[in-house]
Amino acid sequence: MSVYKRGYQRYSGQLTTPWARFLVLPRYAWRRLYQQRLVLLLTMLAFVWPLVCAAFIYLTNHAELLQGLDPEFRQFIQVDGRFFSIFMYVQAGFAVFIAALAGPGLIAPDLANNALPLYFSRPLTRWTYALARLTVLVGMLSVVTWMPGLILFAFQVGLAGGSWFRANWTLGVGMISGFLVWLLILSLVAMASSAYVKWRVVAAAVSLAFFFILSGVGEMIDQVLRVTWGHIIDPAWAVNQVWCALLGVEAPEGPGAAASAVALAAMILLLVLVIERKLRPVEIVS
Amino acid sequence: MSASERASADAAVVFNEVSKFYGDVLGVNRVTLNIPPGITSLVGPNGSGKTTLMNLMTGLIHPDHGSILMRGISPRDPEALMRITGYATQYDTAPRWATGFTFITTGLLLFGYSRTAAEEKAWKALERVSLTDAANRKVAGYSKGMRQRVRLAQAIAHDPEVLVLDEPLNGLDPLVRAETIALFRLWANEGKHVILSSHVLQEVDLISDQVVLIANGMIIAEGSIRTVREEIEEHPSQYLVRCHDASGVASLLFSEDHVTEIRLNSDRMGLLVMTTDREQFARALGRIALNGHRIEGVVPADENVDAVYEYLIGGE
Numbered sequence: 001m002s003v004y005k006r007g008y009q010r011y012s013g014q015l016t017t018p019w020a021r022f023l024v025l026p027r028y029a030w031r032r033l034y035q036q037r038l039v040l041l042l043t044m045l046a047f048v049w050p051l052v053c054a055a056f057i058y059l060t061n062h063a064e065l066l067q068g069l070d071p072e073f074r075q076f077i078q079v080d081g082r083f084f085s086i087f088m089y090v091q092a093g094f095a096v097f098i099a100a101l102a103g104p105g106l107i108a109p110d111l112a113n114n115a116l117p118l119y120f121s122r123p124l125t126r127w128t129y130a131l132a133r134l135t136v137l138v139g140m141l142s143v144v145t146w147m148p149g150l151i152l153f154a155f156q157v158g159l160a161g162g163s164w165f166r167a168n169w170t171l172g173v174g175m176i177s178g179f180l181v182w183l184l185i186l187s188l189v190a191m192a193s194s195a196y197v198k199w200r201v202v203a204a205a206v207s208l209a210f211f212f213i214l215s216g217v218g219e220m221i222d223q224v225l226r227v228t229w230g231h232i233i234d235p236a237w238a239v240n241q242v243w244c245a246l247l248g249v250e251a252p253e254g255p256g257a258a259a260s261a262v263a264l265a266a267m268i269l270l271l272v273l274v275i276e277r278k279l280r281p282v283e284i285v286s
Numbered sequence: 287m288s289a290s291e292r293a294s295a296d297a298a299v300v301f302n303e304v305s306k307f308y309g310d311v312l313g314v315n316r317v318t319l320n321i322p323p324g325i326t327s328l329v330g331p332n333g334s335g336k337t338t339l340m341n342l343m344t345g346l347i348h349p350d351h352g353s354i355l356m357r358g359i360s361p362r363d364p365e366a367l368m369r370i371t372g373y374a375t376q377y378d379t380a381p382r383w384a385t386g387f388t389f390i391t392t393g394l395l396l397f398g399y400s401r402t403a404a405e406e407k408a409w410k411a412l413e414r415v416s417l418t419d420a421a422n423r424k425v426a427g428y429s430k431g432m433r434q435r436v437r438l439a440q441a442i443a444h445d446p447e448v449l450v451l452d453e454p455l456n457g458l459d460p461l462v463r464a465e466t467i468a469l470f471r472l473w474a475n476e477g478k479h480v481i482l483s484s485h486v487l488q489e490v491d492l493i494s495d496q497v498v499l500i501a502n503g504m505i506i507a508e509g510s511i512r513t514v515r516e517e518i519e520e521h522p523s524q525y526l527v528r529c530h531d532a533s534g535v536a537s538l539l540f541s542e543d544h545v546t547e548i549r550l551n552s553d554r555m556g557l558l559v560m561t562t563d564r565e566q567f568a569r570a571l572g573r574i575a576l577n578g579h580r581i582e583g584v585v586p587a588d589e590n591v592d593a594v595y596e597y598l599i600g601g602e
Contacts, residue, residue: 011369011445015398024395032383114377117346118440121373122396123365281346 021123025132026139033102033140042101046094046144053087053152061159079156080168081247084175087149088243092182092236095141096211102140103190104203106133107279112198116281126279130191137187138180146179174246181264182239188271189235195278211236228254232263239264296358298322299343299448299479304352306338313338314503317352321481321508324495325474328483329591331599335503336483337376340450343481344373356448357479369397372441376452378433382426386417386436389425393440411443412436414469416462430457438466448479455482455489467493487591497591501599514598515589521597522546522560524587525567530580532557538579542570558587 015021033039057079059065066077110116119129153172157165190207197203214234221230231237231254238260244250245257255263299321306313314335328336341347342354345361345368359366380389390411394404412421415435420428425436434457441449449470455463470480470493484490490497497514499506507514515523529535536548536557544563551557561567575581587593 013403014400016395016400018398021396021398024392028392109381113379113381114375115379115381117341117344117373117375117377118379118393119396120346120364121344121368121371121375121441122393123368123398124396125364281341 022128022132022135025129026136029106029133029136030139033105033136036101039098039101039140042094042098043140043144046091046098047148049087049090049094050148050152053083054155056083057152057156057159061156079160081171081174081249084149084153084171085243085247085249087152088145088175088178088247089240091145091149092179092239094144095183095186096208098141098144099137099186099190100204100207103137103187103207104194104197104200106136107191107194108198108200108203111195111278116279120281126276126281130275130279133191134184134187137190138183141183141186142179145183146176149175149179171247174243174248178239178243178246181242184268185235185239185264185271188268188275192271192274192278195275229259231255232260235264235267238267297477298355299357299481300355301339301342302353302355304342304349304354306342306347306349312503313347314342314500317505319498319505319508321479321496321498323474323477323479325470325480325482325493327490327494327497327591328481328500329487329490329497329595330500330506334500334599336500337452338503339498339500340373340452340481340483343448343450344368344371346373369444370447371450372444372446372448373450374437374441374452374454376456378437380425380428380433380436380440382424385422385424386412386428386432386439387421389436390440390443394443397444399444407443407445408439411439414442415439416465431459431462434458435462435466442473446478449473449481451480451482453483453485455484455486487595491591494591497594499595499598506598507594511591511594512589514594515586521588522562523564523567523589524593525559525561526556526583526585526587527559527571528556528582528584530555530582535574535579535581538574538577539570542566545570 034043056077060077060079110119116129120126150172153175189210193203193206193210197206211234215231215236218231218234218237221233222228223230237252237254241251241255241257241260242264244252251257299319301317301319304317305315312335317339328339330336338347342349343356343361345364348362354361356367357370359370361367380386384392387405387408390408391401391404394407395401397404399407409418409421412418415438417432417435417439420432425433428436434454438451438454441451455466458466467489470482474480474495491511494511496508496510498508499514527535532550532554536550539545539548539557539559542561544561544566545559546562547560549558559567571581571584588597
């Protein structure tokens with residue numbers, strides 16, 4: 001045995017904060033994702049509707065511009081829960097496609113290249129890795145959902161004044177929390193499909209199919225069994241029920257917001273389990 | 287545990303009755319090891335459990351039974367463990383879109399180094415594996431040897447105390463291989479752990495301070511190659527004796543009880559002796575030399591990993 005004399009000194013310099021370290025992964029992922037033309041194009045397109053909505057808000061707050069219009073119609077166009085729900089439906093649709101485009105590239109390449117051991121050979125846990133990947137998607141989708149929504153809300157407050165805010169602040173809270181639930185579902189579905197399907201195009205298709213198939217199955221259950229609760233397995237429908245409750249808008253017939261929220265919570269749990277099962281640094285033979 | 291025992295455990299990689307099963311499949315079974323600093327090679331056939339041991343050391347999997355301490359740190363604490371551990375897997379894990387430099391720097395940012403410190407350390411690591419010329423090229427364009435080196439660079443970039451390297455010399459050309467081995471020796475001399483697996487037994491022989499022989503998930507032997515060889519009593523030790531009067535020396539050695547077989551070299555200037563007792567053999571050779579027979583040299587012929595592997599694992 002050689003003679004060993006310890007001449008080694010551990011690093012004792014300053015380290016960056018845990019948050020700064022955590023953000024290393026999303027930062028690189030965002031940079032790479034926005035280099036994809038389709039993702040960038042879709043993100044830019046997603047700003048068209050918020051701009052239209054901003055114009056609408058401007059109009060409704062400038063009565064002089066609406067002088068020539070029918071009084072009943074003037075009464076109809078208002079910035080209320082229905083306005084925000086319509087805004088949310090459109091943006092939620094864009095979010096689905098952006099998640100389907102961006103999501104598959106997040107985990108699949110790491111699994112295909114056996115790169116997970118590389119990540120976990122850093123001061124990084126499995127959950128931190130998963131959270132970092134989730135942050136990538138939630139961050140990207142936030143840019144086209146609740147962030148422009150919040151700007152619209154602030155714009156309306158700015159034009160309509162404090163009294164409008166006091167009467168309608170719940171709309172802002174409802175919109176943001178409603179969007180966050182949707183983003184969580186979308187991101188988890190994209191991550192799960194990315195974790196299971198290594199081929200990006202197929203993973204994107206699986207990600208989209210998840211929503212269409214569950215919607216179809218829900219409809220089938222309703223038709224075959226002549227019930228109204230079948231739609232509860234359709235995440236888009238369940239989220240809509242929750243949104244309607246949050247924005248104070250009339251909801252479609254079927255299970256209420258509470259039941260839909262429980263169904264969504266179960267879906268989230270299931271997706272987390274699916275991802276947890278796949279995100280292992282070492283292939284487990286069973 | 288006394289203070290000195292604790293201090294020694296803090297400087298060692300300790301496995302205590304560790305078992306790991308993958309479902310019904312055995313990974314490793316009741317492994318107890320105490321690996322001191324230096325170069326340690328894990329040797330065993332494919333599927334023997336070498337990579338499982340490495341994954342256990344780096345906390346990528348956790349044991350079903352038993353405990354592990356890496357210089358006093360549990361692998362269940364990745365935050366503390368990975369600050370002192372560097373791991374290079376046997377897979378090509380570097381993202382192909384990244385340059386070698388970006389790849390290493392990103393890893394260091396995850397450790398919490400500032401960008402300046404990370405870039406400085408990344409450059410130093412690339413220098414150590416002679417990859418500075420290709421530092422700004424994409425990993426996708428690297429040759430197999432270069433990918434192996436960049437993998438090694440990411441493992442050493444944060445200057446770890448324990449280096450765990452899965453087949454680190456595969457794909458390296460002879461020059462880089464020699465440089466890498468010299469690097470291992472340098473780290474070992476600094477009191478670090480260099481734990482590696484290799485299939486090239488001659489290489490293991492050349493670089494290891496000690497070996498861990500593993501087969502079917504169980505430790506067959508551990509220690510310096512000489513110690514391990516000495517413990518294999520069922521196989522007589524082999525010595526090459528160079529002398530002028532090979533026949534005369536052979537006839538004298540044959541009268542010894544511990545000598546089981548002698549083969550004369552074709553040039554009649556040497557013989558291969560098999561003995562069951564090394565000490566008696568040494569004494570006998572001394573007597574023969576004193577009797578006037580000129581003995582030029584005695585070299586153990588099976589005190590190497592090759593032979594030890596053959597004796598302990600080869601038959602399985």
